[in-house]
Amino acid sequence: MDRRIKIRHISAFVEIVRQRSLKRAADQLHLTQPAISRTLAELEEIAGKQLLLRGRAGVSLTPEGEYFLGFAQQSLVALERGFSGVAAAGGEDATEIRVGVLPSVATRLMPEVAAEMAGLDRVRLTIADGSHEHLTTQLRSGQLDMVLGRLGAPETMRGLSFTQLYLEDVAVVVRPGHPLLEEPDLRRITEWQVLYPPPWAAIRPFVERLLIAEGIPRPAWRIETVSGAFGRVYARQCDAVWFISAGVVASDIAEGRLARLPIATGGTEGPVGLMTRAGEAETPEQQLLRRAVDRALETLEAFLAAP
Structure with missing residues (x-):
């Protein structure tokens, strides 16, 4: 390994990627922006490749940077584990x-x-x-x-x-006594406000496919959330229809605080x-x-x- 490389080079690179900004990374590491820019330049000189692209929107990884990132992260993790192990060895922690x-x-x-x-x-x-x-x-x-x-x-x-x-599906849940329980029909959900998974939620694609298969447009009257704490309270207090992973509400359904609509959601299993x-x-x-x-x-x- 090139003897010029130091932990500060790896730490700076990983933090810049995490923050997607030289300025924010410098703040996190208590460095000036010129200092962290110089550290990155030194690392790229050692690597012999450009690792990051700088632009007005921030920084992004080059293919070489993408390849290097995993090894950089793993090296920092290994060091942290090593120091933690030394500190704990023979102690009470x-x-x-x-x-x-x-x-x-x-x-x-x-x-x-x-x-x-x-x-x-x-x-x-x-x-x-x-x-x-x-x-x-x-x-x-x-x-x-x-x-x-x-x-x-x-x-x-x-x-x-x-x-x-294991595999888990998405449940469509409402408060006990909700009108939809009398005549369960997924096509009627647009009559009520819907608690819907946001774009970054793992279940979002499954819910989207379920609605497309039934010819149902994405509900316009919706709140996007996967917050269990918020969903439990809001669904019980209102007539909202909630799309959520079955495991989140399993105990609520078992104890009668929420009710699952008897609608087939097998295609949402993940x-x-x-x-x-x-x-x-x-x-x-x-x-x-x-x-x-x-x-x-x-x-x-x-x-x-x-x-």
Whole structure:
């Protein structure tokens, strides 16, 4: 390896890509803009290739930069793990494992996973939620160790591996007593306000295809959200029709707080699974989490199969 390359070169490159701006990256790293520009220029000189394109709209990766990014992110993750391991060795601190969870997993599977891991000594579980794009970006950058959720579009899965756990469909839910429950007909949803997945949501393409198949236009009177907290309250207080991953509202339906419309949504099924950085060996803590996920799935499947 070229001895001229330093950690500051890698950190600056990764942060510029993350922020899509030299100025914002400089602010995050407490550098001046000329300093971070000089650091990037040094890295590109060492690489012998241009890694980033600069323009009025910000910065973007060249093909060479796209190739280099994954290795740069992995090197920073490896260093962080190494320092964390040294700090924890022989001490009393628990080893942290950071997991990102998408909405359907957060309410259905993750509580069981956390319960499975509760008795493990010296392993501290940290759980983050958010959109698919946000969590996979954090996973690639090393801020998360694993992500549990729906498989996203190919462009969102760059540099990641995916292990399928189960399939999940989209539910169309309303408050108990909603007029649509008396005469369920998907074509009538435009008579009410619709809670609809935003463009970056993993379930959006599935909902779009469902409506196209039924000849239904995208509802004009809609709120775009996949927020479980907002959707639960708003759907119960109003006559809104809510498109959401079935796992998000499974307990609400079981306990009678929401009702699922008896409408066929089989075409909306998508894989839910475990995401990790591609090409990396799993740490012992990640292996513990994977086993906890498997046991939690067995518990859920046994519960769902019970009469």
